[in-house]
Amino acid sequence: MEDSSTSDTKKNVSGYHDEVVLSVRNLRKYYPVEGGYFFTRKIADIKAVDGVSFDLHKGETLGLVGESGCGKSTIARTLTFLYKPTAGEVWFKGVDLRTLSRGELRANAKELTMVFQDPAASLDPRFTVMQSILEPLEIHNLVDEREKYGIVRDLLIRVGLSPHHAYRYPHELSGGQQQRVGIARALTMQPQVILLDEPVSALDVSVRASIINLLIQLQDDFSFSYIFIAHDLSVVKKISHTVAVMYLGKIMEIGDVDDVYNNALHPYTQALMSAIPVPDPTVKKERIELKGEVPTPINPPAGCRFCTRCRFVRQKCFLEEPELVEFENNHRVACHFAKEINEGTHKLADDVADEELQKQRGLI
Amino acid sequence: MEDAASNVLLKLDDLHTYFFTEDGVVKAVDGVTFDVKEGEVLGLVGESGSGKTVTAMSILNLIPQPPGKIVGGDILWKGKSLLDLPDSELRTIRGNQIAVVFQDPMTSLNPVLTIGKQIMEAIILHQQVSEEEAEDKTITLLELVGIPDAAKRVGDYPWQFSGGMRQRVMIALALSCNPDLLIADEPTTALDVTIQAQVLKLMRELKEKFQTSIILITHDIGVIAEMCDRVAVMYAGNIVEIADVYSIFKNPKHPYTVGLLGAIPSVDSKREEELQTIPGSIPNLISPPSGCRFHPRCTKAMPECSTTVPATIELSPGHHVRCLLYDNSTMK
Numbered sequence: 001m002e003d004s005s006t007s008d009t010k011k012n013v014s015g016y017h018d019e020v021v022l023s024v025r026n027l028r029k030y031y032p033v034e035g036g037y038f039f040t041r042k043i044a045d046i047k048a049v050d051g052v053s054f055d056l057h058k059g060e061t062l063g064l065v066g067e068s069g070c071g072k073s074t075i076a077r078t079l080t081f082l083y084k085p086t087a088g089e090v091w092f093k094g095v096d097l098r099t100l101s102r103g104e105l106r107a108n109a110k111e112l113t114m115v116f117q118d119p120a121a122s123l124d125p126r127f128t129v130m131q132s133i134l135e136p137l138e139i140h141n142l143v144d145e146r147e148k149y150g151i152v153r154d155l156l157i158r159v160g161l162s163p164h165h166a167y168r169y170p171h172e173l174s175g176g177q178q179q180r181v182g183i184a185r186a187l188t189m190q191p192q193v194i195l196l197d198e199p200v201s202a203l204d205v206s207v208r209a210s211i212i213n214l215l216i217q218l219q220d221d222f223s224f225s226y227i228f229i230a231h232d233l234s235v236v237k238k239i240s241h242t243v244a245v246m247y248l249g250k251i252m253e254i255g256d257v258d259d260v261y262n263n264a265l266h267p268y269t270q271a272l273m274s275a276i277p278v279p280d281p282t283v284k285k286e287r288i289e290l291k292g293e294v295p296t297p298i299n300p301p302a303g304c305r306f307c308t309r310c311r312f313v314r315q316k317c318f319l320e321e322p323e324l325v326e327f328e329n330n331h332r333v334a335c336h337f338a339k340e341i342n343e344g345t346h347k348l349a350d351d352v353a354d355e356e357l358q359k360q361r362g363l364i
Numbered sequence: 365m366e367d368a369a370s371n372v373l374l375k376l377d378d379l380h381t382y383f384f385t386e387d388g389v390v391k392a393v394d395g396v397t398f399d400v401k402e403g404e405v406l407g408l409v410g411e412s413g414s415g416k417t418v419t420a421m422s423i424l425n426l427i428p429q430p431p432g433k434i435v436g437g438d439i440l441w442k443g444k445s446l447l448d449l450p451d452s453e454l455r456t457i458r459g460n461q462i463a464v465v466f467q468d469p470m471t472s473l474n475p476v477l478t479i480g481k482q483i484m485e486a487i488i489l490h491q492q493v494s495e496e497e498a499e500d501k502t503i504t505l506l507e508l509v510g511i512p513d514a515a516k517r518v519g520d521y522p523w524q525f526s527g528g529m530r531q532r533v534m535i536a537l538a539l540s541c542n543p544d545l546l547i548a549d550e551p552t553t554a555l556d557v558t559i560q561a562q563v564l565k566l567m568r569e570l571k572e573k574f575q576t577s578i579i580l581i582t583h584d585i586g587v588i589a590e591m592c593d594r595v596a597v598m599y600a601g602n603i604v605e606i607a608d609v610y611s612i613f614k615n616p617k618h619p620y621t622v623g624l625l626g627a628i629p630s631v632d633s634k635r636e637e638e639l640q641t642i643p644g645s646i647p648n649l650i651s652p653p654s655g656c657r658f659h660p661r662c663t664k665a666m667p668e669c670s671t672t673v674p675a676t677i678e679l680s681p682g683h684h685v686r687c688l689l690y691d692n693s694t695m696k
Contacts, residue, residue: 067556176645177645206624209626209629209639234629277557277587279585281590
């Protein structure tokens with residue numbers, strides 16, 4: 001791989017380029033729930049991703065956070081077309097991927113690659129590292145026999161391994177080394193976008209740090225765009241430029257990483273951020289405790305999806321779904337009362353003497 | 365370590381637990397010494413394969429045998445050795461006085477029994493109570509750990525609960541016999557942050573209410589900082605440093621502890637700042653490195669580190685470290 005990409009456009013203040021690489025509009029992915037006695041038929045939909053829109057810029061890392069079942073991984077899998085989206089548009093370099101044929105999609109897969117959570121499970125145990133790394137090239141018929149070894153050697157060095165690892169099998173490598181091979185394999189095709197689905201969750205602390213450093217280094221060198229999915233909020237903070245907070249298949253808040261972490265607008269984001277354990281025993285953090293559980297995505301609440309657990313909830317939240325609107329520069333939030341909450345003029349639902357509202361909260 | 369005047373509940377004295385495998389002897393726990401006092405939360409932190417879980421399993425004598433075996437040292441429970449006890453007596457301590465909560469609540473609950481049955485079973489086994497009393501007690505316990513509508517939910521099966529709720533059931537089960545010591549092995553690792561916050565809060569409240577001592581095993585340093593009174597850092601089967609939580613975080617001494625703390629991204633760290641890493645990877649415990657087990661990865665390693673096994677040194681009261689850097693008897 002040669003250093004080709006950094007020169008064409010200048011980075012903006014947020015640390016990435018203005019050019020949009022991937023544009024997602026109103027993406028939906030429903031999984032059918034089947035039932036019936038003699039004939040299986042669809043009886044309901046699990047609305048795993050339900051209307052998600054965002055832009056990914058060149059050299060940008062978009063962190064997707066949210067609790068299990070919020071649809072983060074489904075987004076990654078839908079974008080790579082491992083699952084076909086139910087509705088919505090995915091624009092990649094000016095083309096709507098939904099209009100492409102299978103063959104065209106496959107050609108496209110070169111530029112949109114994925115790194116998975118469990119490095120041991122995502123590498124073929126019977127392939128040497130070299131075979132694993134070259135497999136994508138072979139699928140796309142791009143291997144030149146004479147260059148094979150050179151490509152693998154360069155990639156291995158690039159991800160911090162040494163050339164002799166090329167002839168090893170996955171079981172001979174440590175977890176961190178396996179994940180480096182997984183990253184090398186994603187880089188083989190010189191992609192534009194890399195989807196990282198919990199790439200460091202299975203790794204130990206000391207190894208995790210080196211993989212995070214590697215990912216940041218690679219992005220600085222080649223201006224890849226990342227979609228980084230993780231449940232560890234500190235890791236997401238470290239690597240991301242932009243963060244989207246998801247809840248029940250929807251983006252509740254999206255914005256520059258510092259804005260979302262330091263000035264969370266949505267009550268859900270505020271609760272999420274307050275729950276991060278701080279590695280400092282002298283800090284006693286005030287927790288916003290979330291009551292109850294995440295509702296089922298088969299039948300999400302009408303109105304705002306977070307209304308069943310929100311401490312600022314009002315009547316309106318049960319009836320009307322808030323749109324994701326811009327609150328301040330590049331910082332968007334889906335909450336009817338974001339402004340009031342942010343100004344501190346919005347009372348907690350517990351303190352509101354509104355019988356109807358309290359009844360509604362009790363009913364759920 | 366001095367017992368001092370404080371009431372030591374559990375004491376591990378130079379514990380060695382080995383696994384005899386076809387490839388060789390895995391020295392999973394190799395000379396671990398610590399104690400747990402009444403009402404104290406002791407954190408056991410380290411990377412995978414450092415021996416945290418094997419240490420905990422040794423206390424309960426749950427090491428699969430063979431291939432595992434406690435080959436040396438002693439475990440003293442309220443001054444009495446657990447290793448000499450016959451199985452029947454051990455069983456009255458295990459579950460009754462020492463309870464355990466595992467990482468994955470789904471695999472530790474019986475899927476074909478209602479949770480009410482499972483908790484009642486433990487209560488009836490360890491306490492002389494009637495079935496009705498046991499059921500009442502079960503409902504009280506489930507309410508205590510924050511399960512809504514407990515009276516109705518005792519009849520539910522584990523799969524009908526969410527992950528966080530299942531972990532609460534596990535805690536209720538562990539508490540059913542008012543244990544003196546709760547061993548929690550990665551109790552929140554499988555949970556989401558907001559649920560994790562709930563479960564940790566619950567454990568804190570229980571500790572305050574019942575003065576239960578807790579051994580908290582985790583690799584999450586944030587959780588350690590939040591929960592523990594004292595922390596033991598494990599590496600490759602040894603405890604490399606043990607101290608109160610403030611000393612560990614503010615004044616870490618062992619190079620491994622320093623490295624571990626530097627490797628975690630804090631919420632305030634900037635993207636441009638490179639995270640500290642510890643070079644290399646954890647050693648194979650069949651043939652661990654000679655001398656100090658950390659020396660091949662240590663940035664401060666000296667020539668003698670590869671030949672001399674460091675002794676545990678008490679730097680200040682209660683702050684023990686196992687590193688030659690602080691050993692005045694070796695020449696620098």
